[in-house]
Amino acid sequence: MTAPQHHIARPIPLARPDVGPRELELVAEVLASDTLAMGGFALRFEAGIAALTGRREGVACSSGTAGLHLGVRALGIGEGDEVITTPFSFVASANCLLYERAVPRFVDIEEDSLGIDPDLIEGAASDRTRAILPVHVFGRPCRIEEIDALAKRRGWRLVEDACEGLGSSVGGRPLGGFGDVAVFAFYPNKQITTGEGGMVVTDDAELAETMRSLRNQGRDADGTWLRHVRLGYNYRLDEMSAALGVAQLERLDELRRGRARVAAAYERALGDRDWLRLPRAGAGEIVDWFVYVVRLHPDIDRDALIGRLAALGIPSRPYFSPLHLQPYYREAFGFRPGDFPVTERVAASTLALPFASRLADDDVQHVADALAEAVA
Ligand SMILES: Cc1ncc(COP(=O)(O)O)c(C=O)c1O
Structure with missing residues (x-):
């Protein structure tokens, strides 16, 4: 019996603590x-x-x-x-x-x-x-x-x-x-x-x-x-x-190596797509990623994509939602959509993908395949 294309052997978590x-x-x-x-x-x-x-x-x-x-x-x-x-x-x-x-x-x-x-x-x-x-x-x-x-x-x-x-x-x-x-x-x-x-x-x-x-x-x-x-x-x-x-x-070095391995696996699996911007360190920086957040082309309906990914068994999440548009900030300070355009544009396009130090490379590949399928 062949497994369906995106059969996932185990649930892939959005995040997972690494405790030993x-x-x-x-x-x-x-x-x-x-x-x-x-x-x-x-x-x-x-x-x-x-x-x-x-x-x-x-x-x-x-x-x-x-x-x-x-x-x-x-x-x-x-x-x-x-x-x-x-x-x-x-x-x-x-x-x-x-x-x-x-x-x-x-x-x-x-x-x-x-x-x-x-x-x-x-x-x-x-x-x-x-x-x-x-x-x-x-x-x-x-x-x-x-x-x-x-x-x-x-x-x-x-x-x-x-x-x-x-x-x-x-x-x-x-x-x-x-x-x-x-x-x-x-x-x-x-x-x-x-x-x-x-x-x-x-x-x-x-x-x-x-x-x-x-x-x-x-x-x-x-x-x-x-x-x-x-x-x-x-x-x-x-x-x-x-x-x-x-x-x-x-164990910080060990945990950090695990996250770096997963980030590198995402780079390999997702690196060459024009509808996607991957998180990257800047000049002179060493980054130990806390979450792995990609940015989608503005034409992609991010929230619909999250739903399609969920149907394929992949959890994902927007990250963050602008603070000035939270209901009580709007009420207290009168903020409105458009006040901070870069924040709003970025927030509409972010997608946090499953990320944890022990996420297997083939799980990363599953996520990448599911993402490509859901976008198509
Ligand atoms: C940027 C930032 N500030 C503050 C906090 C607050 O931390 P905590 O959830 O431990 O209260 C968090 C974490 O959730 C965070 O990501």
């Missing part, structure tokens, strides 16, 4: 101990991420969103302050400003990196501008060196959203190595996972101490349990999650 015996070992070590929270694994994880990104301090927290909030709050960005940021992102990168009643001033992106366009930043500045919050999209660096220089020149703070950028670098400098604070996220679809979790890195010991206090219900460094010196949160990372992170970090 080392993760089981370290998480079991936590569970066998009496310390399930506020212990040594969080400290080890903090030291590991700080070392990887060349920063002095790491502050582990419960999610990337919590990390962004910690950073914004510790920098004192508050009511009425304007922060220049991108509308082509995951919603948390702008929400963290709303939490503090600061105002996101969206600036359109550039087609190539999909990051905020540095040439448009000055035009969005005002005397209330306090900071820039750029996002590295899908693991590809935005033009962070220029943005960093501009922020320094103008005396603005820099909050680097590196939630999708762990392991990527530009000019030999790791992402997460630029901002006053930089933030990583470890949801299961990320380069490494802790289940839920995040990390803020910084070189400023005072900022780090403030964020540790904010994360821990506003307690002081002396740790007195029922003494609260400021309004705080419970944004701590538990020890099971931190142990998972320590094990994943040990």
Whole structure:
């Protein structure tokens, strides 16, 4: 019996965490101990991420969103302050400003990196501008060196959203190595996972101490349990999650090699189609892709294509949906379609394909064949 052309031997996931015996070992070590929270694994994880990104301090927290909030709050960005940021992102990168009643001033992106366009930043500045919050999209660096220089020149703070950028670098400098604070996220679809979790890195010991206090219900460094010196949160990372992170970090090179293999397999399988633009690193960049997002020719009906792919057993997804067009942003700020044309054009053409470190080469070929069939 011959298999149908696109018979899929196993379900192909859109994303999949890569967890092995080392993760089981370290998480079991936590569970066998009496310390399930506020212990040594969080400290080890903090030291590991700080070392990887060349920063002095790491502050582990419960999610990337919590990390962004910690950073914004510790920098004192508050009511009425304007922060220049991108509308082509995951919603948390702008929400963290709303939490503090600061105002996101969206600036359109550039087609190539999909990051905020540095040439448009000055035009969005005002005397209330306090900071820039750029996002590295899908693991590809935005033009962070220029943005960093501009922020320094103008005396603005820099909050680097590196939630999708762990392991990527530009000019030999790791992402997460630029901002006053930089933030990583470890949801299961990320380069490494802790289940839920995040990390803020910084070189400023005072900022780090403030964020540790904010994360821990506003307690002081002396740790007195029922003494609260400021309004705080419970944004701590538990020890099971931190142990998972320590094990994943040990395996980062292996995981990264797996993702690079899958990206190369997509290049081979999809490389020569004129209706498709594949994700590529720019000059001087090393990219550890977080998701594999291709861009379709504008004549292709992306949403219909997603449906046809699903019928062929292939999950896929648009990535992202513009932030300024989310209902409550429209309501609060009066944004309308057309406000950020590059963002809107890109967002209408993106398609995230199945991507995971252990996706087999023949699964990648299945996806490519199904995509070609669905487009035809
Ligand atoms: C760009 C960006 N910022 C922030 C976040 C928030 O991270 P988390 O989902 O861990 O809260 C994510 C991840 O989902 C992200 O992709």
